[in-house]
Amino acid sequence: MRKLFIIVILMFFVSYLIHKANEGANFHSPVYSGRELKIGIVGDIPNIRENNVSFIQMSLEDVLQKKFVTKVDSVFITKKHLKEAAEPQYAKIYWESPIPFVFIDSEKVYLAFLDDQLSYEDAHTIKSGDYVVGFHKDTYFGIGLYNNIRNEKTIQDCYSRLFVIIERFKNTGKILIK
Template identity: 40%
Template sequence: MRKIILLFLLISTLAACSMDKNEVKDSPLYEGLDLTIGVVGKIPDVRERNIVFKSIDLNDIRKGNLSSKYDAIFIMKEQLIEAARAPYANIYKNSGIPFFFIESKKSHVPFVEAEIEYEAFPDTDSGEYASGYYEIGDSGKSFGYGLYNDTVNEVNILDVFSRIFMTIEQVNMKN
């Protein structure tokens, strides 16, 4: 009997240790429409199979006509400073598709306001891993995506991307 109790305690302890309280549980997988996303920088790893990433650069963004090719654009961390330069602000506002700035600690503001320098804009304390911006007509909408318990790990990052895909689908359905 004593061995059974010890075995039960050991199994319970191991199970409790393996449960990470800093990982989101039951993160829904995006199962909506197929999406094509242009990515400036390193293409992210995601769980979804219905997402097609196309590697692009900032010159491709400058050329315009993005809405006919992509459902959204991701600007990855290593390209944020360059992507916040003044000439791009009007593109983000007038492209007709959402832009997402991955791992920016400065929100979407330095990207859509031409007179604001990225380096000079203060970091926000929002805890957002990604921010997004979409403008149609005279109305702009921003999006923010935080990590579960503000913890950077693979599970939480995958969850953020799934939520971003859901937003992209919602934006596309309104158009």
């Protein structure tokens, strides 16, 4: 009887693990199909599904020198560069930028990048679950992962939704989130 109980518990545990491994894999995630976008990126280029989005590698020095202004529709800064991107000399650039800045996989709220008196370490931790946080002029936006599940499909879905926001900005000059 004890062996049967152990087998039943073990089968339950294995089926639970299989369910958790597949969680988030079966949701509808439309691919961005809008106008062509050019995105400046500080860091590694993400694995996306879109063919109408191209990335232009940049450095934070390029951001300081404002080399992005006429070349791209938005600038993304990846996790590896966030601490440096939160240094005081960048805050004014983000505030005055004619295009949105997007911070990928930040553990800190967007104010870490906009408040030149606040270090990345001292900024509040994001509690919203947003995977990307973006900013343009006086508008902040965040996009989370589907059900807070971190896998390739949910990350690609997050980028697809982000590209829609960037396209709306490109068309209107405003951050519009539906």
